[in-house]
Amino acid sequence: MVTENRPLKILAFDGWTKGAHHFVPIAEELRAQGSELLLVHMGSWGHDQGRPQEEQWGALTLRDISYYDGTGLDAILDREAPDLVVFLSTRALVHQAVNRYALSRGIPTVHMLHGLIHVQTVSLTGNSHKANRRRTASLIWERAAKNLTRTIPTYARALLKTRAPLRHWRAMAGEVMHKALSRGGILAPPDATTTAGLVYVAADIPFLRDGYRVPEAAISVIGNPDLARFGMGDADIGLRQREMPGDLRQNVLYLDTGLDVAGFVFADAHAFSRHLIGLQQALRNQGLSLEVKLHPARDDAALEQRLEEAGIALVWNDGFLPALRTARAVIAEPSTVAMVPAVMGLPLLLARFGALRTQGYGSVLKSYPLSRDLEDPAKLSDLLAEIAENSNSRAFQTWVEENGGPRPLGAVAQRAAAAIVMVARHGTTASMEVVGEDELCSGQQ
Numbered sequence: 001m002v003t004e005n006r007p008l009k010i011l012a013f014d015g016w017t018k019g020a021h022h023f024v025p026i027a028e029e030l031r032a033q034g035s036e037l038l039l040v041h042m043g044s045w046g047h048d049q050g051r052p053q054e055e056q057w058g059a060l061t062l063r064d065i066s067y068y069d070g071t072g073l074d075a076i077l078d079r080e081a082p083d084l085v086v087f088l089s090t091r092a093l094v095h096q097a098v099n100r101y102a103l104s105r106g107i108p109t110v111h112m113l114h115g116l117i118h119v120q121t122v123s124l125t126g127n128s129h130k131a132n133r134r135r136t137a138s139l140i141w142e143r144a145a146k147n148l149t150r151t152i153p154t155y156a157r158a159l160l161k162t163r164a165p166l167r168h169w170r171a172m173a174g175e176v177m178h179k180a181l182s183r184g185g186i187l188a189p190p191d192a193t194t195t196a197g198l199v200y201v202a203a204d205i206p207f208l209r210d211g212y213r214v215p216e217a218a219i220s221v222i223g224n225p226d227l228a229r230f231g232m233g234d235a236d237i238g239l240r241q242r243e244m245p246g247d248l249r250q251n252v253l254y255l256d257t258g259l260d261v262a263g264f265v266f267a268d269a270h271a272f273s274r275h276l277i278g279l280q281q282a283l284r285n286q287g288l289s290l291e292v293k294l295h296p297a298r299d300d301a302a303l304e305q306r307l308e309e310a311g312i313a314l315v316w317n318d319g320f321l322p323a324l325r326t327a328r329a330v331i332a333e334p335s336t337v338a339m340v341p342a343v344m345g346l347p348l349l350l351a352r353f354g355a356l357r358t359q360g361y362g363s364v365l366k367s368y369p370l371s372r373d374l375e376d377p378a379k380l381s382d383l384l385a386e387i388a389e390n391s392n393s394r395a396f397q398t399w400v401e402e403n404g405g406p407r408p409l410g411a412v413a414q415r416a417a418a419a420i421v422m423v424a425r426h427g428t429t430a431s432m433e434v435v436g437e438d439e440l441c442s443g444q445q
Helices: 024-032 071-082 094-106 135-159 168-178 202-210 225-229 269-284 299-309 317-327 335-344 377-390 393-403 409-426 437-442
Strands: 008-014 036-041 054-057 060-066 082-086 107-114 196-199 219-221 251-256 290-294 328-333 348-351 371-374
Touching: 008 060, 008 071, 008 094, 024 409, 036 071, 071 094, 071 135, 071 335, 082 168, 082 409, 094 107, 094 135, 094 168, 107 409, 135 168, 196 409, 202 219, 202 393, 219 409, 225 335, 225 409, 251 269, 251 317, 251 335, 269 290, 269 299, 269 377, 290 317, 317 335, 328 335, 335 348, 335 393, 371 377
Parallel strands: 008 036, 008 082, 036 060, 082 107, 107 196, 196 219, 251 290, 251 328, 328 348, 348 371
Antiparallel strands: 054 060
């Protein structure tokens, strides 16, 4: 715990660089206070190969684990001597090893959720998505060598070096088995518990409290960075509720979550493309056209080409907000990004057709007054008419207050940085209170 008012060194740890965008704005805020944020990642272990050993993204320094020439995780912590370690996830065994090493050295740790969990159906013991056995088997085979030669030995070494009790070894065995069988649930093993946690909205507090055993008083609500990342400001809240629908194009935007990439629902990208092409035909029969925003984890040029050849327009990050401002409606899989059109006030259709017919959705999306289950794409126009007929502006405003996160929408990085500094200096957050605007402006803790 750091009590003196000196610059801090914060170490972020992740499996690759694709989550680094979550840290860049926080690094800018910390640098403004004279502090530093360093991201150490394991990209060269398989998920993000070919990156430089060290690179700079604005105020954020990124280092691949190869930068340390085979040095163990515990030795990296000793060398960098951070005041705090922050994770986007603590479910991976290597992340648990770092968490264990840090806590054993008295270094506080923070689990910063990188999505809004309750857009999914969440339980302590079950999956929120249906596993695809063929895809799961393929992923297990692809990752077997890394898991057997790096991941499991790395965590086992951490257990040995820190003299872990037998229950932690049993937890490791259970975690490996659960991952192999694609069993989910949020009840995490003991080494996934951090000193504190950060969530987008209050609805996700139980996820860290009950599933990861983070004390509720140590969980802070910081807001949804996706809203600011795509250019939304407070003036965009309910924007589409204030517009006349007759001025809109007849486009419907589909939000993909990359389910098949993670081994869920679809057997592969071909099956997913067939799902979209079938949807496109159903929309065309109603005088509508389909646009798709693919999940960034895909990076699949062949899929993009198949969709474009089928006449399906692709929407990228820089065109996302403009597309939402002119779209008739949005079809979503369980995704944090679905909160962007929801906060804007668009009709939100939850995909429950075809391979997704048994897909569940979390309370945040189900309670959205303008959402409906889409079980038959041929009846999409009827659903939109029913939504328009039953629109209730007061219900929408109440939902936004509960699920849109604190204001201003664009101050997520400031709130996150303030909470991280609080934990580094005092071992706790602001007891779940939203950081006040005076503290955001001054940076004082």
